[in-house]
């Protein structure tokens with residue numbers, strides 16, 4: 168340790184501190200803090216300041232001070248001989264955790280100078296949000312939204328010094344209506360504690376807000392949409408958290424909050440759904456006709472059952488095993504969704520703009536048939552119950568939707584499909600009765616079933632299904648879907664690759 172390395176030479180700060188009762192040399196150099204022990208046992212820790220959430224003086228008599236803002240008010244830094252850094256560590260299974268280290272020095276002026284330098288550095292990370300609008304849905308999922316906020320979200324946001332305006336939603340579409348009329352001046356992001364439905368309210372309103380400002384006609388499916396000015400954070404608190412799970416690789420709340428605080432963003436594709444005359448909705452995870460549409464429709468009757476309702480009505484719909492005649496048109500290229508790489512941090516498909524070139528070679532094709540389910544997936548739709556997702560190689564920001572067509576088949580095959588979905592490595596796209604296309608656009612036209620028409624004339628409801636759009640019910644027998652590449656920027660560094668599990672025997 169005697170020789171001077173280049174790193175030491177242009178270090179911004181260099182000093183000796185006591186860390187965990189051990190003398191350490193501490194360098195601060197190009198945004199990285201390094202401390203190494205001066206004697207045995209030797210240890211060395213490297214901490215990039217982009218992972219630091221906050222720094223504070225440690226008051227000798229208030230070592231546990233979570234309330235440091237109050238404690239330190241009006242005190243001069245000269246009185247402090249210690250400071251604590253709160254920083255993010257990457258734990259297993261994509262979880263982010265907050266850790267801390269306290270550095271002590273006999274000279275309070277040294278401590279003051281380090282704290283000031285580190286604070287200045289963090290303040291200059293301009294991509295971090297300084298002010299947030301946060302919606303808390305107290306009714307979603309297990310009705311824990313408000314508790315999650317108080318216990319896990321509020322203390323972290325305060326620690327990071329983010330100025331947060333909190334709105335507890337009182338009714339469905341409360342977040343949606345608030346955003347439509349909101350002035351976002353001085354606001355860096357909108358976040359929500361809720362499920363995919365709450366998040367959908369947020370981006371539906373943000374996209375409309377941005378289109379209105381630019382005078383874009385959203386009912387025109389060919390119109391190009393402007394990107395909303397603020398970024399979006401999602402904190403799981405609903406019955407389905409597909410978007411949060413896909414972005415962060417976990418439904419963990421603390422992880423989601425830390426992704427917001429650290430401020431890096433990832434572009435999320437948004438799909439617009441139109442009928443012949445109007446925009447119906449924007450979605451970010453899945454639009455599904457047939458089985459999941461029916462489940463969505465009938466589970467409205469079982470709302471009182473809470474999150475379990477999907478299981479109950481789902482089972483009834485499987486037994487019914489209905490098929491729906493439809494014609495699906497797709498603007499697709501030859502890229503098969505059944506094979507490829509998964510979408511992780513630094514995904515080349517999502518970073519690569521040249522995939523736009525590939526798209527110009529796309530052609531319209533038509534598939535007619537009787538389907539158990541037709542789904543347009545904007546992301547893999549993995550969740551703890553469907554660990555590999557409905558379309559494992561679907562990408563969040565490549566400007567494409569994976570259109571998955573499950574043909575009407577035997578009930579044994581449908582049970583095979585469900586087993587495959589619940590397995591960690593299952594890929595339903597390999598099943599013989601499943602067909603998949605990677606498309607930029609698709610449309611579906613429900614066609615009346617001539618056999619049913621004879622049995623039950625004039626009952627079109629019995630012959631067509633409805634749409635499940637990010638968990639909400641949507642009506643329409645002819646709809647058109649178009650993907651908007653990375654229209655919304657989400658606070659997330661994305662999930663990292665996990666180790667590979669043994670393969671699945673069901674989906675062969």
Ligand SMILES: *[C@@H]1O[C@H](CO)[C@@H](O)[C@H](O)[C@H]1NC(C)=O
Pocket residue numbers: 344345348
């Ligand atoms: C939104 O603002 C407009 C005018 O600025 C007002 O007429 C309308 O009632 C507002 N809507 C809501 C939901 O507050």
Ligand SMILES: *[C@@H]1O[C@H](CO)[C@@H](O)[C@H](O)[C@H]1NC(C)=O
Pocket residue numbers: 442443444445447643
């Ligand atoms: C399309 O949707 C709009 C809005 O929901 C509705 O008013 C209109 O009647 C629908 N058009 C058709 C042809 O279904």
Ligand SMILES: *[C@@H]1O[C@H](CO)[C@@H](O)[C@H](O)[C@H]1NC(C)=O
Pocket residue numbers: 512513663
């Ligand atoms: C992602 O890219 C960044 C910047 O190029 C790099 O520092 C980081 O190691 C990459 N992460 C992964 C998981 O590939």
